[in-house]
Amino acid sequence: MPELPEVEVTRRSFADRIASAQILALRMGKPLRWPLGVLPQSLVGRYIFGVRRRGKYLLLDLDQGLLLLHLGMSGSLNFSPTQPDPGPHDHMDLVCDRGVLRLHDPRRFGAVVWAPSEDSPQAQKLLGRLGVEPLDGQFDVATFAQALKKRQSPIKQVLLAGDVVVGVGNIYASETLFLAGIRPTTRASRLTGPRVARLHAAIVQVLNRAVAQGGSSLKDFVNAEGRTGYFQLEAAVYGRAGEPCRVCASPIKSMVQGQRTTFYCTQCQKP
DNA sequence: CCATATACCTGGCAGC
């Protein structure tokens, strides 16, 4: 579910409300992708300074260390004043004096990990190989072009790998490549300067637009206030195989790359 | 170092 826009929308929907809260209790449900890394009891009494995002991770800064949250494929967070009885897919309740942060994740690919600092081995194991943030001004065309020159894989798979630029998942990879007019199978190293520039701009534009639309709610994504997103309504290609291209009306195609489905337009996207 | 396949887990849906 959650790519950069969904994670950022989630962050914005509760960051201000949880800031400066004190943790009163922590309930963990079924196991997630990794162990918490510390006894839940030891987090009681900690203060939450704020919530940052790195790639698709959320970082809750505490007065001692930080919590790294990942939503996996099916995760969502809810932050509310009440703590209803947990359902079978509610795997964490962070009970604070300002509300309860609940992680709901049916597939349990998500994670909640405590680390003593962002530079610690525990945190760096998860964050250490992440590429540049696309929306924070550090993402420049020249560096992007340089990184792509080294990669022989299809550009779609390079975007998904997240070690060049973070946050572009399966939906937005197809969407950005459509907007840039680039066929997803094109080898990253073969992209010319102008096409890299076009892709760079498309990534920034698509991700910003998706954040503004509250993310994509294909199935069940909701932010921490329970609200769905609307970007899926304006998706150009994702999930639209067989439907007419919104630009040229030729049928949208789909294919599989690296075990993931890619959507594209044969007319609008050139190899 | 790079590229690709695999595994993790559950629910929804199409097809029979």
Place this chain on the structure above:
DNA sequence: TGCTGCCAGGTATATG
């Protein structure tokens, strides 16, 4: 209705 197989927004890990 119920079964089976397939598909799904991610990514660490293993393997070549």
